[in-house]
Amino acid sequence: MKKFYIKTFGCQMNVNDSEKIAGILRDLGYEKAGSPEEADVIIVNTCSVRAKPDNKAYSFIGNLKRIKKEKPDTIIAVGGCVPQKEKKSILRFEHVDLVFGTFNFMKIDELIERARKERVVEVLNSKIREEDRVPLIDSYLENVCVAYVTVQRGCNRFCTYCIVPFTRGRERSVKPELVVQEVKRLAERGVKEVHLLGQNVDFYNYEGTDLADLLYMVSEVEGIERIRFTTSHPCGFSRKIVEAMRDIEKVCPYVHLPPQSGSNRILEKMNRGYTKEEYIEKVMMLKEEVPEVALSGDFIVGFPTETVEDFEETLSLVETCVFDQGFVFEYSPRPFTKASTFKDDVPKEEKNRRLQELQNLLKTQAEEKNRKRLGKVEEVLVEGWSPKGKELSGRTRDNKLVVFDGDESLIGEFVDIEITETSPFFLKGKVLERVESILARKG
Numbered sequence: 001m002k003k004f005y006i007k008t009f010g011c012q013m014n015v016n017d018s019e020k021i022a023g024i025l026r027d028l029g030y031e032k033a034g035s036p037e038e039a040d041v042i043i044v045n046t047c048s049v050r051a052k053p054d055n056k057a058y059s060f061i062g063n064l065k066r067i068k069k070e071k072p073d074t075i076i077a078v079g080g081c082v083p084q085k086e087k088k089s090i091l092r093f094e095h096v097d098l099v100f101g102t103f104n105f106m107k108i109d110e111l112i113e114r115a116r117k118e119r120v121v122e123v124l125n126s127k128i129r130e131e132d133r134v135p136l137i138d139s140y141l142e143n144v145c146v147a148y149v150t151v152q153r154g155c156n157r158f159c160t161y162c163i164v165p166f167t168r169g170r171e172r173s174v175k176p177e178l179v180v181q182e183v184k185r186l187a188e189r190g191v192k193e194v195h196l197l198g199q200n201v202d203f204y205n206y207e208g209t210d211l212a213d214l215l216y217m218v219s220e221v222e223g224i225e226r227i228r229f230t231t232s233h234p235c236g237f238s239r240k241i242v243e244a245m246r247d248i249e250k251v252c253p254y255v256h257l258p259p260q261s262g263s264n265r266i267l268e269k270m271n272r273g274y275t276k277e278e279y280i281e282k283v284m285m286l287k288e289e290v291p292e293v294a295l296s297g298d299f300i301v302g303f304p305t306e307t308v309e310d311f312e313e314t315l316s317l318v319e320t321c322v323f324d325q326g327f328v329f330e331y332s333p334r335p336f337t338k339a340s341t342f343k344d345d346v347p348k349e350e351k352n353r354r355l356q357e358l359q360n361l362l363k364t365q366a367e368e369k370n371r372k373r374l375g376k377v378e379e380v381l382v383e384g385w386s387p388k389g390k391e392l393s394g395r396t397r398d399n400k401l402v403v404f405d406g407d408e409s410l411i412g413e414f415v416d417i418e419i420t421e422t423s424p425f426f427l428k429g430k431v432l433e434r435v436e437s438i439l440a441r442k443g
């Protein structure tokens, strides 16, 4: 039997594209290889949002030369955001047989067949609607109970630092009926929690059906007990979405709402489209309507011209909003973006100092929030073994990672867990009981 190996860099959207590529290959009779050395087809799904994953992908691709030399029949394919924008940067690797863009993965079977005979480069740049382009493809799921469903792709906003509008094209939403159909198929396969994914998911709009409407539609699917959505953009995050979160039992109280900066001057330079005050207002509305909500966000420090005073505005936004989790990145210029023409004038050491300070604040907030969970009983959906493989892990409704002792039979089940230990990044606990269905219990 032929084997495939996929290496994915970047966001959940890339992970979901890779799951679909794996789904296509599985339907063709391939099975998953444990390592690139064992595979007949190696696929690298790249990310170009930041310099780090970009460089990691290049080094991974470079290392595949050895395998190609030892097993010349192995097909090496590179797809995703990097070739979508810069084919040349991949073509220089002579051992790569197939180069494809973000719009081409659904034809991976045909592309691989062609690549057996000649080098293939296929990078489409199309504005065709999503449903004409992505047929319903069953994903190859690593996780038995949690699945991603991409509902919106692309972005029209052109933040000055971001390459996504150049690699993922303009914003397009998937027809709601197709989303529901995909969620039903996942539920039939035992999935209990779905994550609706979009570059800016809260701008989801298909001929007037918006994200709140979609949440109601997806919540009707039997077997699905939890719904999450990500990533939200502060401009698209509306009262209607917040009310849907408040009113639909299945929608989990967790929002990833990246502020990026707390300085109005920097937000304008980033072309984010909102002010610090508007961001805070949305968070306050959310916390008022959904008091149990957990909030996470992304931050960029050291954006061109960012002063200490600008950075302090970011710290003050964080102090006001109080986050459960935050991801901080030092600014790095990306090719083709407007910000890459700005002078990258914040010294590396100062960027790093700001990163540390912001991370420390976020860590303290997370620590304090998590400490309040000590002794409480949490509903957890058990997703699998923790990375060290000795304990099980799962998530609460508000997306807190919980690890605990237990056996394999609990994977895919809901359990009540008493929290016995906390840290800024995860909770530890012990299983009290297995719960048949969270919704059935709530009547």
Ligand code: SF4
Pocket (backbone or CB within 6 Å): 155, 156, 157, 158, 159, 162, 163, 164, 165, 199, 200, 233
């Ligand atoms: S909203 Fe801005 S950061 Fe987000 S994908 Fe679009 S351009 Fe990039």
